[in-house]
Amino acid sequence: VGSHLYAGGDAVRGPATIVEAAADGRRAAAAICRQLGVEFTRPEADFPTLTEEDIIARKMARARRVPQVEPDFLPLEHRLTFDLVEPTLTEAQAQAEANRCLQCSAFCDKCVEVCPNRANYTYFTAPVDVTLPLLSCREGRLASDGTTRFRIAQTRQIIHVDDFCNQCGNCTTFCVHQGKPYLDKPRLFLREEDFVQEEDNAFYIARQGADWLIRRREGGHESRLTLHSDGSACFEDEHLTLTFAPGLAVEGYELKAEFAGTFSPATAAEMAVILKGVVESAPYLLPSRH
Numbered sequence: 001v002g003s004h005l006y007a008g009g010d011a012v013r014g015p016a017t018i019v020e021a022a023a024d025g026r027r028a029a030a031a032i033c034r035q036l037g038v039e040f041t042r043p044e045a046d047f048p049t050l051t052e053e054d055i056i057a058r059k060m061a062r063a064r065r066v067p068q069v070e071p072d073f074l075p076l077e078h079r080l081t082f083d084l085v086e087p088t089l090t091e092a093q094a095q096a097e098a099n100r101c102l103q104c105s106a107f108c109d110k111c112v113e114v115c116p117n118r119a120n121y122t123y124f125t126a127p128v129d130v131t132l133p134l135l136s137c138r139e140g141r142l143a144s145d146g147t148t149r150f151r152i153a154q155t156r157q158i159i160h161v162d163d164f165c166n167q168c169g170n171c172t173t174f175c176v177h178q179g180k181p182y183l184d185k186p187r188l189f190l191r192e193e194d195f196v197q198e199e200d201n202a203f204y205i206a207r208q209g210a211d212w213l214i215r216r217r218e219g220g221h222e223s224r225l226t227l228h229s230d231g232s233a234c235f236e237d238e239h240l241t242l243t244f245a246p247g248l249a250v251e252g253y254e255l256k257a258e259f260a261g262t263f264s265p266a267t268a269a270e271m272a273v274i275l276k277g278v279v280e281s282a283p284y285l286l287p288s289r290h
């Protein structure tokens with residue numbers, strides 16, 4: 001394109017995975033769009049909603065060892081011509097090979113299964129797709145400064161319980177993405193005294209009367225969200241308070257102390273999703289069971 005050359009895959013990085021090659025292609029497409037001044041929109045991933053039976057069927061399929069499908073190699077005694085020694089797969093062979101797919105994009109759970117200390121847990125959430133206002137301070141008041149979309153398509157999520165983790169790194173080795181689950185996933189602390197020592201990505205859940213409270217620490221600062229039994233929620237940090245209707249639409253907001261820049265309620269919505277998901281589908285992680 002113009003005087004620019006875009007390349008990716010094996011030609012650039014040497015032999016690697018098709019996933020990395022596809023990611024290179026997407027990065028190149030984004031760069032070309034930028035160069036041409038065209039908007040690049042990432043295609044939205046479509047995640048299937050799996051029933052418990054679907055999950056069990058896939059786990060059983062994964063547990064069976066199915067050998068790789070080999071093409072019909074040309075027998076040695078016939079390799080005297082220009083006939084292909086290794087032909088491409090037939091349609092039936094290709095389908096059989098495709099059926100060996102572990103379907104990690106449908107559900108993974110590898111970090112849950114491989115952790116020797118049971119420090120990673122699956123919890124469930126309903127899909128969420130809501131537009132939230134971006135908030136900033138104007139003349140001593142909070143004002144909406146555009147919007148952001150908060151979307152959760154995968155109903156199966158992972159939470160990490162830091163108290164159980166010895167940072168062996170096994171989950172990182174097996175993660176099908178290039179993630180570090182024990183650092184990247186929301187880190188739940190079961191003991192308040194440990195939670196308050198953390199700077200980033202730390203969560204603590206407690207009872208608050210009939211409601212549930214989740215506390216979060218990012219950049220050394222704490223925020224709190226209370227989930228009420230009707231599904232509504234209240235968020236508070238040092239700068240503002242927010243109220244969410246059930247379904248996570250923002251109902252109201254109030255300034256406590258002026259701040260610079262823009263606040264995205266997505267961080268508060270994440271807290272609501274984690275809290276509701278853990279309360280409803282992983283209650284064994286809640287304080288009353290400790």
Ligand code: SF4
Nearest residue numbers: 115165167168169171
């Ligand atoms: S690093 Fe932590 S979460 Fe990951 S496998 Fe090791 S103990 Fe488990």
Ligand code: SF4
Nearest residue numbers: 108109110111175181
């Ligand atoms: S963090 Fe990695 S290993 Fe864990 S579920 Fe997600 S992709 Fe799989």
